[in-house]
Amino acid sequence: MLIERVLPLNMHRETGQLKPVSPFDFGKSMDALWTFNQMLGEPLPMPNKLVKAITVAGETFGFQVEPGGLTQEPVLNYTIFSPSPLRESLKDVLLYRMSSFLGLEDDLNPFYEAALQDPSFSVVVMRLFGYHPLKFLTPFEAACWAILTQRNLVPLAVKMRHSIIQDYGGGISIEDVSYRAFPEPERLAKVPENDFITCLGDEKRAGQILKAAQAFSTIEESWLLSADFVRVENWLHNLQGIGFSSATMILIQGLGRMEQASYTDKKLLSAVAKVYGKSIAREDVPKLAAQYGKWQGYWASYLSHFSAK
Numbered sequence: 001m002l003i004e005r006v007l008p009l010n011m012h013r014e015t016g017q018l019k020p021v022s023p024f025d026f027g028k029s030m031d032a033l034w035t036f037n038q039m040l041g042e043p044l045p046m047p048n049k050l051v052k053a054i055t056v057a058g059e060t061f062g063f064q065v066e067p068g069g070l071t072q073e074p075v076l077n078y079t080i081f082s083p084s085p086l087r088e089s090l091k092d093v094l095l096y097r098m099s100s101f102l103g104l105e106d107d108l109n110p111f112y113e114a115a116l117q118d119p120s121f122s123v124v125v126m127r128l129f130g131y132h133p134l135k136f137l138t139p140f141e142a143a144c145w146a147i148l149t150q151r152n153l154v155p156l157a158v159k160m161r162h163s164i165i166q167d168y169g170g171g172i173s174i175e176d177v178s179y180r181a182f183p184e185p186e187r188l189a190k191v192p193e194n195d196f197i198t199c200l201g202d203e204k205r206a207g208q209i210l211k212a213a214q215a216f217s218t219i220e221e222s223w224l225l226s227a228d229f230v231r232v233e234n235w236l237h238n239l240q241g242i243g244f245s246s247a248t249m250i251l252i253q254g255l256g257r258m259e260q261a262s263y264t265d266k267k268l269l270s271a272v273a274k275v276y277g278k279s280i281a282r283e284d285v286p287k288l289a290a291q292y293g294k295w296q297g298y299w300a301s302y303l304s305h306f307s308a309k
Helices: 026-040 087-104 109-115 117-129 137-147 155-169 185-189 193-200 203-218 221-224 229-237 245-254 266-277 282-289 295-309
Strands: 001-003 011-019 049-058 059-067 078-080 171-174 175-182
Touching: 011 087, 026 049, 026 155, 026 193, 026 295, 049 087, 049 171, 049 175, 049 245, 059 087, 059 171, 078 137, 078 185, 109 117, 109 175, 117 155, 117 295, 137 155, 155 185, 155 193, 193 203, 221 229, 229 245, 245 295, 266 282, 266 295, 282 295
Parallel strands: none
Antiparallel strands: 001 175, 011 078, 049 059, 059 078, 171 175
């Protein structure tokens, strides 16, 4: 999402409340968003206020989220900004995207119970208690980021991502500031390949993203969310430019599928060494993750975020 100064425009606003599954610490989400935005080359967030743009069904909206409760009794106040009156069907999708992005429906309690049996991990839980791992706004955006960063320098990937947003993303003005959203797969699937190559400056990655756009525009997201983990992983891996490690990243950070972790991810391996000690062998990482059963993704997310702080 890019930001630029513009003249204010009249916006339709709809307000309400979201109730995250307890425990939830909005401050820790904002700490993670700081790191997340740094990685993506986006402007750093304001304290205690999340503002983003998103495109749904070809229309671009903005949303703002602020805390209104305690960690054990969390409440978030939201405002949706739209250029025209908001249809109920679109509101439902927007609320889902907001909730998914912040992991509001994630129940961390079984994960925390499993962590009680892992003394080395206790310092991580104490430091990050109430943190619901952030995700990309859509699984397609996560897939594009995976393609852009595959065997590529992060600053170059950031530049390419900004070019996609600038050329094909929708924009909305909120309180004197213009926000731009990452395009939907349906939008990119219609872009002529030569035009997209010019935008990206990388013929191979341009082709891979366009093919991913075609795939995501024809698959039901409900299937990606509910089908067997390995089946979805294989579907993602069959996309050009997506390895198994990238597929697991998309599952966790794009879909919130926490059943498995990527045991070969370099950042995870570094985090494991930091928390469990450098004597932990690479082949022991799956055993450490296995303690957490279907909550391995939370374990990996907590380790990576803790290590990055």
